[in-house]
Amino acid sequence: MPFVEISKNVFDCAVCEHKCDSTSKTVFDFDNDIEFSNYIQNLVIGLINRINNSIEAFQFEEETSYPDIIVRRKNSSEEIAFIEIKVQARTFMKIRELLPESNLYPSETLALNLSDLERYFAIKDKTHNPVFIVWCLVNRACITGLNFESLKFFHQELDVLRRIRSSDTRDARKFRRKSGRGDVNESGEHKGVVVNYHFSINELNSGLPFFE
Structure with missing residues (x-):
């Protein structure tokens, strides 16, 4: 039996036969x-454009501080939503050890750059x-399945994430790791994420947002 589920999306990593990759890259292939x-x-x-007849999703054509995708009504320039995509391929295997007060387990945990999260708060307010926020989860067999190419989407609207963040007055879900040479690209720019904030899959919705 490859997986032992303790509760929803919480698996016993000690007996898992398909270990997750938890190692930070020493050199990032940016x-x-x-x-x-x-x-x-x-x-x-x-996918969003295929399942929603009344809206159109577009990728921002130029680099901005806004999320990756803009959603508009068809035949309209009115912006109705923004979507940020976060691909997660690694698992925070030591979260029970390093963030014990988070009450999160590795299998359920998804991360988000804290500075990005705070920037999205400001964009929402404006x-x-x-x-x-849409997480694309890969390489976590207990959640995504045993097929190496499998992936799963989870999403949540920012106001819900803000409530979770605001209620965490002790920063129990915030983790700062040491910066290394793998965080810097060939041009000398610091690209690696150093401070992450963590959420549970159980606090998110499965799949992609649907717009009426």
């Missing part, structure tokens, strides 16, 4: 990371449009 992220963004755009 170009490939961006290429894969763009692939997932285009996949999400296609635009008053819904902002959805």
Whole structure:
């Protein structure tokens, strides 16, 4: 039996036969990371446009501080929502040890760059449009399945994430790791994420946002 489920989306990692990759990269392949992220963004755009007849999702054509995807009514320039895509391929295996007060387990945990999260709060306050964070989870067999190419989407609107963050007055879900040479690209720019905030899959919705 490959997986022992303790509760919803919480598995016993000690007996798991399919260990997750928890190792931070010593050297990041930033170009490939961006290429894969763009692939997932285009996949999400296609899926959303296919299941929603009244809206259109677009990738921002130029680099901005806004989330990856803008959603508009068809035949309209009115922005009705923003979507940020986060691809997660690694698992925080030591979260019980390093963040014991989080009450999170590795299998259920998803991470988000804290500075990004705070930036999205500001965008939501400015635009008053819904902002959805979509996690694309890969390489976590107990959640995504045994097929190496399998992936699963989870999403949540920013106001829900804000309530979770605001209620965490002890920063029990915040983790700062040491910065290493793998965080810096060939141009000398710091690209690696150093401070993450963590959520449970059980606090999110499965799949992609649906717009009426």
